Amino acid sequence: MKTHAKMVILDRDGVINVDTEDFIRSPADWIAIPSSLEAIAKLNNAGYKVVIATNQSGIARGYFDEYDLKAIHHKMKKAIEEAGGHIDFIAHCPHGPDDGCTCRKPLPGLLDQIEAHYHCSLEDVPFVGDSLRDLQAAEAHGAQPILVKTGNGLKTKANPDFNQQTPTYDDLASFVSDFLA
Numbered sequence: 001m002k003t004h005a006k007m008v009i010l011d012r013d014g015v016i017n018v019d020t021e022d023f024i025r026s027p028a029d030w031i032a033i034p035s036s037l038e039a040i041a042k043l044n045n046a047g048y049k050v051v052i053a054t055n056q057s058g059i060a061r062g063y064f065d066e067y068d069l070k071a072i073h074h075k076m077k078k079a080i081e082e083a084g085g086h087i088d089f090i091a092h093c094p095h096g097p098d099d100g101c102t103c104r105k106p107l108p109g110l111l112d113q114i115e116a117h118y119h120c121s122l123e124d125v126p127f128v129g130d131s132l133r134d135l136q137a138a139e140a141h142g143a144q145p146i147l148v149k150t151g152n153g154l155k156t157k158a159n160p161d162f163n164q165q166t167p168t169y170d171d172l173a174s175f176v177s178d179f180l181a
Contacts (some may be wrong), residue, residue, distance in 0.1 A: 006047050007088075007125050008179075009114065009143065011105075012054040014130035014151015016076065018042070023058040026068060027075040033150050035173035041085030042176050049088040049118075053110040053127070060096035069094075089117055100157070106136035111143065128175055132156050135166060148172055163166055 013019040018031045043050050058064050064072075068091030069092065077087055091113040093103040103109030115122055138145035145151055147168045156162055161173035169175040 007049040007051060007118070007120075007122075008043055009051045009111070009125060009127040010040075010120070011127075011129040011131065011134045011151075011174070012052050012076075014153065015128055015148055016052070019130070019151040023061075023063050024072060025058060027071050029102045030072050030075050032076075032079055033171060035171065037080050037083035037085065039089070039171075039173040039176040040080050041083045042180060044085040046180050050085070051088055051114055052090045053091075053105065053114065053134075054090070054092045055105050055110075055133070056092045056094055057096045057104070059094035060099060066094065078135050089114065091117075105131075106133040106140065108137050108141040111141040115141075126179065127174075128166060128172060129154060132159050132161060135163070138173075139163075145174055148175060 010016060013024060016033060016036045018029060018033055024030050040050050056069055059066065059069065073090060080086060091110040093101060093110055095101040095104050111122055123142040125143045126146050127134065127143040128146040128147050128148055129135055130153040135145035145166050147156060147166050148171050149168065150171045157168060
């Protein structure tokens with residue numbers, strides 16, 4: 001299995017778009033975090049594939065369905081394209097916390113899907129997230145966990161289980177600027 005060094009994995013809610021406790025249930029609820037779209041375009045322009053790994057338990061909870069999720073992702077992709085970038089692949093977990101699946105972060109199933117899709121190792125590939133479960137999934141798979149302070153990032157940083165050695169940035173744009181420097 002080859003290593004795909006030119007890839008960055010992103011969580012969606014709290015990294016690319018504003019997160020909400022009520023879930024992103026429709027395209028109207030999806031609001032980009034300022035500068036995240038441009039940051040994705042910068043990664044693309046530097047030759048990086050940008051991939052999303054996102055838990056979407058709102059599907060299992062009945063708050064929205066796969067059709068709604070596709071519409072949300074359509075809005076997101078269109079906004080990113082307008083900023084000059086694109087998303088190469090989206091892996092999502094539609095299960096709830098008690099469904100016993102292997103894809104719900106912090107388990108590594110979404111990263112397994114990405115690895116299978118690209119036929120490559122994700123070892124040392126940056127995985128940017130705002131929640132402890134994102135960082136744990138990255139660690140479990142050998143990817144490089146990166147925390148952003150947007151979304152749940154500040155709460156995650158205060159969690160006693162948070163590894164203080166994890167690189168931490170104010171937002172996706174500040175990570176990308178540093179990463180590409």
